[in-house]
Amino acid sequence: MTSQTAEKPVRNRPPALRGRARRLLREITLPAVLLALLALLILAPVALVVLSAFASDTPRPGNFDLSGLTLDNFVNVTSAGSVKAALNSLAVGVGASALALLIGGFLAFVTARTNVYWRGFLYLVGLLPMLLPSYVGALAWSVLGSENAGLANITLRDLGLPGFVDINNIAGLIVVLALYYAPYAFLLIHGALSLMNPDLEEAANVHGAPFAQVLRRVTLPLVTPAFLGAAVLILVLTIENFPVSQIIGGAAGVETLPTYIYRLMNSTPSRGNEAAAVAIALVAVVLVVTALQRRMLARRTFTTVSGKGMKPRRIDLGGWRLPALLAGLGYFLLSTVLPVLSLAFVALHDSPYIGTVLGAFGKPDAFTAEAFADVLDSSIAQRATVNSVVVSVAAALLGTLLAFAVAYVVQRTKLPGRQPLEYVSMLPLAIPAIVLGLGLLWTWLIMPIPVYGTLAVMVIAFVAAQMPQGFRGVASSIGQVDRDLEDSAVMHGASRTRAIATITAPLLRVGLTSTFLLLLMLSMRELTVPLFLFTSDTRLLSIVIFDDFDNGILQRAAATSLLYCLVILALSILSRRFGASEQR
């Protein structure tokens, strides 16, 4: 025995050491590669923005002046105007998130867990506004709901009623934002509700808890991560939303942080440095929110998907089946039907000035498809459509892959560097898209890789900007799949890669598909990030619409918006088909 123990270490030490070193190397490689990738994608642009917050000149290639570092830009952050803008942002963000969670949560609950009438249709209702980019929605609502020339009030006056609709105020801004961010809440909460193990509810039920108590004590706590995830996501997205604040809030004189930043960027001369300083204050706020959410979730586990088969129980709504349907339809009307109809009316009307809505239907020549013909005939619009589709599919695919790799490392491994990976992934959420866009422009102008002026830089920008959405989407799905399933495969001799490929990824197929779809939609809809990156050959549909809107060509903007929504619709149907056939 003694000789054996004496011999063994001598014989084994070198391989053990080598093994440990190899293992360490292996452990570090993956996180290091991912971190380097994220640093290039996200940290470099952010660094340039931070730099410009402390600099006296906006950084540009060939103009990196670090000698004039100053805190002057931050003086602006504490001025009365920006404090007011910050308070407005907070009010708008909190109000819009609460309303969006209410709408999305309600729709998710009735479609996932009740026997509401037209359940399948209401599910679509929850998703459909995703096809309407928020600025197209805002465009439509500004046409529909303004005080003097809004279609709603013109129609009311046609009927001899007083026009009472006025969207151009802080409440209107909150409502429009909530309408178009509710689908985020819907998607996340619906996912959690349908994956939930009914055993837990049934156990409570069997032990005599009444329905309300089961809901409060079991169901709601189980969807907490999804709910909080949605809340943080929507809060941050609404706070940093630029186009809606600009279109609705701009007309109302309600200044928010993003419009304030935009204004600083757009004043003559450009005050990009102060804008960057304001942006950094915004970043700080958002980081605190994300950190709080992590703390709240860290204390508990929320595993709800296990190896056992399950089918969530549906609750009988009884007399509430119809009211629930009507509430859902009301949302459908406000978020999709009325806006689309108003865009169509404006695009088809023969003049940009609309004196009567109902009267127009009596006149034979009140409508013309000229605006649509203009758009369909335009080579710019055709090329922009192709560009948008190519860029979005590529960005969604690469984005989902990267998000999966990062989320897996963060959630499932004990590899070093997990925390930084998560923080860097979530960082773009805290950078207003308009500032991130500038940072990305500077980065890829300086970078020796010649991608500027190609569609590749758009793909890079979208992957960077949408990393948080991709990461959160994949991570919340991973969090719900019991890790024992994958570990069992490894125990039975499968390699980790094989276990991921054959166990975890298939289990996550729904989660990954919906992340891919989410990224696809976000890319198709994105306006602010590519605003600084496009060149004449790489214009996207969103840019073309914004250009027309910016140049006051509202009818063509409306026509393009509608065709744009059709492209998004077609794309989403195609990808759902594709996703569905994959599942079979």
Next chain:
Amino acid sequence: MKAGRTDRKSLATAVAAVLALAGCGGSGGGASEAAKLEVGGELIADEQLFSAAKEEGSLVFYTGGSEHSEKAVTDAFTEATGIEVETIRLAPNKLSERVLSEVGAKKLGADVIRISGEDIIVALAKAGSFQKAPLQGAVKTAAGDAIEDDGLYFSSFDRVYSFAFNNAVVPKGQEPKNWADLLDPKWRGKLGIVQVGAGGSTAALTRFQFDKVGDDYLKKFAANKPRIFDSSAGQTDALTRGEVSVATMPVATGVGAIADGAPLTIAVPEEGAAGYPFYVGVGAQAPSPNAAKVFASWLLSKDAQKIAVQQGDYPVRADVGTPKVGDTTFPAADSGWLYRIDAETALEHVEEDAKRWRQIFGYTG
């Protein structure tokens, strides 16, 4: 509202007629062998330059001018030369940011740049955005002192900043005619104005209002609770739809909107109106340098200057007339009606004026 469409057609017809009358060099698609480009007897490009330009076939045009007015110009140029123009339009401030970044990275994609704002053009020139593009004798003489900074860039026309009202909303007999009329309390909540920092245009308007209309004019104007817009394009749209009844308005923007069927009437106020130049330069790293030089020179030709006049802009040439809007011809350039300050004065006042403006309107940013 058929009238709107007819207007657009008639504008196009007028442009075509002008081109025909001017006998635009006979250098259109028909001339296959090398020919020079002449407009109204003035040499725009010699054989060598013009054939090199046609070889290049197209050019990229970065502009801060309005969509509608630039389209009229580029269409006419393509018609005359067969050279295609790809237009990228951005608000002057965004455009300058873009150009500065691209120049720094030596990736400036613009062949020709047109932009307003003295501070902007000076900054662009300083950053090396332009290359010298020698103009042919006759054009150069006609343009006179419009050529600045040793030929790096030149002024192509003066745009006029006035105001306009929605004639479908404002009842007959109530129309505002002069700047002073806008102070009437009946316009309370129905006025629009673009924020001072929007660009060279608003800077010029503000200087004009302080200096010429009255030092306290804007204070009284602000008391009427106007809606403040970010850009004139957005404001024009709101005015067209009747969200506001009266708004300040760059004339060419209004002309474009009217051609598209907007029920607008542009005012020619007795107190005058502000004029501000749009500068043109050839990009330092122009991908199609020959086409760029031809286009830049052509912008000073009689044909191009006449198009500017039709859009309501004051030309830099003295031999193409004064702009006319609707039935009203604007007073002659030297009549004192058009308030025009030199670049130096503009640069001197731009910051102080903006600060005052923001205080008056309680506007942050």
